[in-house]
Amino acid sequence: ETMNENLAKYETEAVNLMRSSQLGILSTHSREFEGYPFGSFTTYASARSRMIYFYFSDLGQHTKNLNHDSKSCFTIFKINNRGDLQNSARLTLMGDLKIVDKDLEDCAEQFHLSLPESKKYSNMHDFNFYQFNIKQIRWIGGFGQIAWLEPKNWRDFSPEWRPRENNIIEHINKDHKDSIQSTLHGIHKIKDKNAEMVKLTIDGYYINCEKGLRFVPFGSICKTADEYKSALVEQAKNFRQFKL
Numbered sequence: 154e155t156m157n158e159n160l161a162k163y164e165t166e167a168v169n170l171m172r173s174s175q176l177g178i179l180s181t182h183s184r185e186f187e188g189y190p191f192g193s194f195t196t197y198a199s200a201r202s203r204m205i206y207f208y209f210s211d212l213g214q215h216t217k218n219l220n221h222d223s224k225s226c227f228t229i230f231k232i233n234n235r236g237d238l239q240n241s242a243r244l245t246l247m248g249d250l251k252i253v254d255k256d257l258e259d260c261a262e263q264f265h266l267s268l269p270e271s272k273k274y275s276n277m278h279d280f281n282f283y284q285f286n287i288k289q290i291r292w293i294g295g296f297g298q299i300a301w302l303e304p305k306n307w308r309d310f311s312p313e314w315r316p317r318e319n320n321i322i323e324h325i326n327k328d329h330k331d332s333i334q335s336t337l338h339g340i341h342k343i344k345d346k347n348a349e350m351v352k353l354t355i356d357g358y359y360i361n362c363e364k365g366l367r368f369v370p371f372g373s374i375c376k377t378a379d380e381y382k383s384a385l386v387e388q389a390k391n392f393r394q395f396k397l
Contacts, residue, residue: 160300160302163300164292164302164303164306165370166242167292168203169368169370170229170231171203171205171229171244171246172199172354172357173367173368174229174231175196175197175267176194176195176196177194177229178192178193178194179193179195179207179225180192180225180227182222182225184218184221185214191214191218193213193214193215195209195215196271198266198268199267200260201263201311201355202311202312202354202355203307203308203355203356204284204286204287204307204308205284205287206253206260206263206264207282207283208283209281209283210279210280219283223250225250225285226246227245227247227285228243228244228245229243229244230242230243231243240295240296243292243293244291244293245291245292246285246287246289246307247287247289248286249286249288250283251283253281253284260284261282263352266351266352266359267359284309287304287308289304290302290304290307306374312355312375313377313378314375314376318353322351325350326349326350329385330349331397332385333348333360334346334396335395336369336389336392336395337360337369338397339391340370340392341364341369343362343363343364345362345363345364346397348362349361349362351366355375355376356370356371356375357370371388372384
């Protein structure tokens, strides 16, 4: 395999880990103990782009730290339950954290879709949404599978299909639900006749099923409605044999 093929493979794996997880370790610069990093165990939700949202209390130590210095590092990992723990996949994202001040309602909706239990915090006045603008990406898939990934695909942007997002979801759930359920069965080994598409991203979409949210990846980035349609049609063909 060439270096470019390796990087493309690593990026796919990194994106799938980021989209499929909801937990990580956030490292901020300690305000109280200058010069030292401070790690916090925290939940997150991924946006339509590969930007990440957090929901923090003003009282949190990490919130005080990031308001002092926005430079942060976020580590997401998947524990290898078989064999060597050191050989587990992990993704380290470096970037800047800032409070969400535009499209706040949309941000809240995206976050609560991913983490419904977070809604209970919205009654508390000291919680705010933060976005993590990613600058550098370090992927370790296991021994020898290590690379700095290209940052350009990880920048925040609004995909062309965003205004049609709800229409796409409604159309798929109304007319092509069987394809979605076949794909869920094929990728995640889950059979659920009530499973529905609930959230779109440039890398694939989320299905809500009896086991909770599951991410279904595409093979490429979909920025336009036509690209999205093509990816869904391709997927329907590939997973037809898993029809319930």
